[in-house]
Amino acid sequence: MTTLTILGVFILGLVILAIGFIVKKRWLIWLSIIPLVVSGWQFLRLFLMS
Numbered sequence: 001m002t003t004l005t006i007l008g009v010f011i012l013g014l015v016i017l018a019i020g021f022i023v024k025k026r027w028l029i030w031l032s033i034i035p036l037v038v039s040g041w042q043f044l045r046l047f048l049m050s
Helices: 003-023 026-049
Strands: none
Touching: 003 026
């Protein structure tokens, strides 16, 4: 994954999280964890390799 793609996935996760809090849907908040974890893991892998 490129840095731009990782950043896009991270922003997508934040948007889903914000929407989940606004509409108060617990399943949407839990769903937002997936892109946040994936992007966090990829950022960590990217910086540990360099």
